[in-house]
Amino acid sequence: MKPITAILTFAVILLSLNRSAAQTASNQPGATLNHIAVYVSDLNRSAAFYETLLNLQKIEEPFKDGRHVWFSLGAAGQMHLISGAKSGVKYDKNEHLCFSVASITDFIAKLDQQKLSYINWEGTAKAPTIRVDGVKQIYFQDPDGHWLEVNDQKKFQ
Known part of the structure; x- marks a missing residue:
């Protein structure tokens, strides 16, 4: 095979692989929201605020470390309050x-x-x-x- 023919053949193979990869990527479903994390200074005060005002439902908090409160956001996912933020x-x-x-x-x-x-x-x-x-x-x-x-x-x- 002549060098120019080999280069052209290689280029065609690369282009077809690139096009195939792009088509595969575009057929993939988009990412979905899993959760939102909100950093708060007073976990109990913030949890009461969101639960009472927005009627959010608390869900099980797997860490059980006293630093998190989790709420369900229905089909949208979850919201996690995390204590430790600075006030102001x-x-x-x-x-x-x-x-x-x-x-x-x-x-x-x-x-x-x-x-x-x-x-x-x-x-x-x-x-x-x-x-x-x-x-x-x-x-x-x-x-x-x-x-x-x-x-x-x-x-x-």
């Missing part, structure tokens, strides 16, 4: 966890009853943002200052 950290609202509820009006009443403040995206107190798709959303912070969004989106588009 400032978080940006752009980095937030979002939960959907059946009624934003009922949820706002619960916040008002517990005297928890909330804002819309622009920062106006006690006013939801109404997105262009009609979904209403509010923002507030957990005991450590992590931002949370709650909205009334019924399903993903």
Whole structure:
């Protein structure tokens, strides 16, 4: 075989292997969310906050080390609270966890009853943002200052 023919043959084989690998990779299912970990300064206070306010269900915590509380997020996975964070950290609202509820009006009443403040995206107190798709959303912070969004989106588009 002439050197140029060997090089061309080798190049064709590499291209076909590369194309085959790319096709295999694109046929693979996407990753799914397993859990979210939230670092908190007071585990009991934060666990009570999420359990009471968002009605999250505690699930078995396998480490049994007193540093974790696990919650089910249904089909979305789990949320793990982990103790040990320093207090006073400032978080940006752009980095937030979002939960959907059946009624934003009922949820706002619960916040008002517990005297928890909330804002819309622009920062106006006690006013939801109404997105262009009609979904209403509010923002507030957990005991450590992590931002949370709650909205009334019924399903993903």
